[in-house]
Amino acid sequence: MDLRYSESEESFRSGLREWLAEVLAKLPPKPSHLDWPGRRAYDTTWQRMLFDAGYAGIDWPVEGGGRGASPVEQLIYLEELERAHAPYVGVNFVGLLHAGPTVIVEGTPEQRARFLPPILRGDEVWCQGFSEPGAGSDLASLRTRAERDGDEYVVTGQKIWTSHAEVADFCELLVRTGPEDSRHRGITWLILPMDRPGIDFRPLRTIAGSTEFGELFLDGVRVPVANRLGDENDGWRVTMTTLSFERGTAFVGEVLQSMELLRGLRAIAQSTGAWDEASVRRRVGHLGAELDALWALARRNVSQAARTGVPGIGGSVYKLALSELRQRIADLGMDLAGSAGLVFGDIPGARNGPVGNLEIVSTWVHSFSRTIAAGTSQIQRNIIAERILGLPKG
Template sequence: MKLGDTPAEADFRGRLREWLGKTLPELPAAPDPGDWPGRRAYDTAWQRRLFDAGYAGLHWPVDAGGKGVGPSMHLIFLEETERAGAPYVGANFVGLLHAGPTVATEGTPEQRARFLPPILRGEEIWCQGFSEPDAGSDLAALRTRAVRDGDAYVVTGSKIWTSHAEVADWCELLVRTDPDAPKHRGITWLAMRMDAPGVTVRPLRTLAGTTEFAELFLDEVRVPVGDRLGAENDGWRVTMVTLSFERGTAFASEAVACRREVRRLARLARADGAFDDLELRRELALLSAEFTALWRLVQWNVSEAAARGVPGAGGSVFKLRFSEARQRLHDVAARVVGADALLDGPWTAQRLQGLSYTIAAGTSQIQRNIVAQRLLGLPKGR
């Protein structure tokens, strides 16, 4: 694996750093975490800045509205924006990191032209309507029904943990179109407008006090057949494409952020004398090594996605190790920061949010099954 920059990459890195240095001081203050209209406006304004500067969708295909650059430039962008403390994708992480790449891979030319440019310009927000009250880890057990009626599907059911539904324009939605087929074979992937009649959003308050998730109730919602991605009843295969992006490349920026947090904790520990604790130094060293290795795995996954169109099973390896390492990072942070961690909003929010990482995007148990079957060739459990 090449670890150094080529002259072209070094030039790109330098120009990006210069742009970030000029642009970030111009940004307004970030809104309160509970102000979702404000957060949408802030996040989409940042996305528009990236688009206008030529940094949106660097790795997306040109015919999907992107720049079509290689994975190395994309990785440099992720490194430099995170190191500079630039805003995260925020409210449109589903559109930019899950739905958009899926449409770019599986959509028709008409669908790519319709859905992708507004995502890159920060004009439309997406949410994810996959999980249901009785179909979380066993996603294929979903029961939300879609019945074909002419040129539309009539959708009835409910979803839960629908990310950013409060401010979304579109939902990547999984529905059951053939109730008599085996559960993995009767599913269809739809793009549903969130302002369609029959859609009701009920926010859910998390342990951290935020409402980025919601329940979604669908009462005979009509979704045009033209907004179906892939063939009818082929939605499970399309969903695996979505989940491979979610597990393989969507956490890339956070891997860089965790490396920065380890260094920050080491500085804090040195400042207050906690660095004399040999066990703490060992934990920080192990975390530093693990997040460095995970960043190399991100590089592998991004390169594989560029070559194959989608990430492979390495995404499950990354997701499994990253989610558990992130929880250990916040445990160590609590030791370093001490009682202040309970009073400091960002530390507390990050630690509470970290508890969900071994569940979101597929539980650790699911990831171990994928690794066992697809990488090690072990038989499925009975």
């Protein structure tokens, strides 16, 4: 076990750190989270800056136009971006982390040439059409229908939890092409251009009051057969290949961000006098120990991926532990806030700590999504029990 970075890893880090220090000052001001066109412009500008500096698609293989960085370099990349408070991947999430990697593995040469470069340059934005009102954790039960009509599919159905649809150019869409009960054997992966007639999008309001995702209604939308990735009815396997890109780095930024949040909460406790209470100090210490442990686990998962070339199953352990820990850190923030926690916003005139009241309250409300999105904690426990511990399926 060795936690020291090699010379080449350190040189990758220092090059990135220098570039970040120079370039972040040139970023335009961050738009309001309600301003979708503004968010697209901001996120894609950042993506273009990464592209011009050779950092776009850090985890993509070189043949897909990416940087082909090693898993350890990917870890360093995420660590440095977090430390420098660089923008998040934002509206480029689906393109860079889902659709792009899938097109690299499963796409035809024409599809790769058409779709990959615009994702890397930040020219085109993607959204995801996987989940449906009746197909959440049980994704293989999806019902959105695609009927073949000549060289087109005609798609009718409904998707949900689609993020960035307002500003997306394409949607990675899973449709039912086999019989109704064909489950994972009758699913096809399509690239849906979002400017086609028959698409309607209705935003959903989250418990944070924001609109981060919504429902996508598809009524006779025509998609060229040329936009199919992989074979008809082979979409489930195509979808699974996306996962093979992950190198133990998912949610790595989040553990570092949580450490900074906890340090901020500690500073607040010290300034308000709450730090005089042993129970508060012990809570901070306990949460800190858990974050340190998860940062260690992240490095272990990345090391394993570096050796084996495939993501370790340890990702489920990490995701489950981190999302539940994140909620307990958010709880501490609300407890320290006291009555200010009733206010969903910053309080004028209040002492400005390192973590503002809005951030405390918003972090708390958002923390409830962590144990639901990307596989609920209950599904993660099933995965751990069945795939790691070998317990029988129910």
